[in-house]
Amino acid sequence: MTTVSDLVPGDPREVGGYTLEGRLGWGGQATVYLGRAADGDPVAVKVPRADWLATAESLILLRREVDALRGVAAYATAPLLAASLDSNPPYLV
Secondary structure (H helix, E strand, O other), X not given: OOOOEOOOOOOOOEEOOEEEEEEEEEOOXXXXXXXXXXXXXXXXXXXXXXXXXXXXXXXXXXXXXXXXXXXXXXXXXXXXXXXXXXXXXXXXX
């Protein structure tokens, strides 16, 4: 069972139309949130850290990640439902 931590001050409450309910995990590059789609379905929303995004290579790496996820068969991993690397903040669902 995955543990969900509370959102902390400074965490977004909504990203890309997904309501964020808690934190699933965080690290040096991003925070992954438990979110809800408009229909109520739970989703994982990955939001890169602002300080990590400041590096020159970060958006290149994110674009590679999105491209790789789009190329993986749905039975092999959770599907990429949405991504916006041009929004503020960028995100992957």
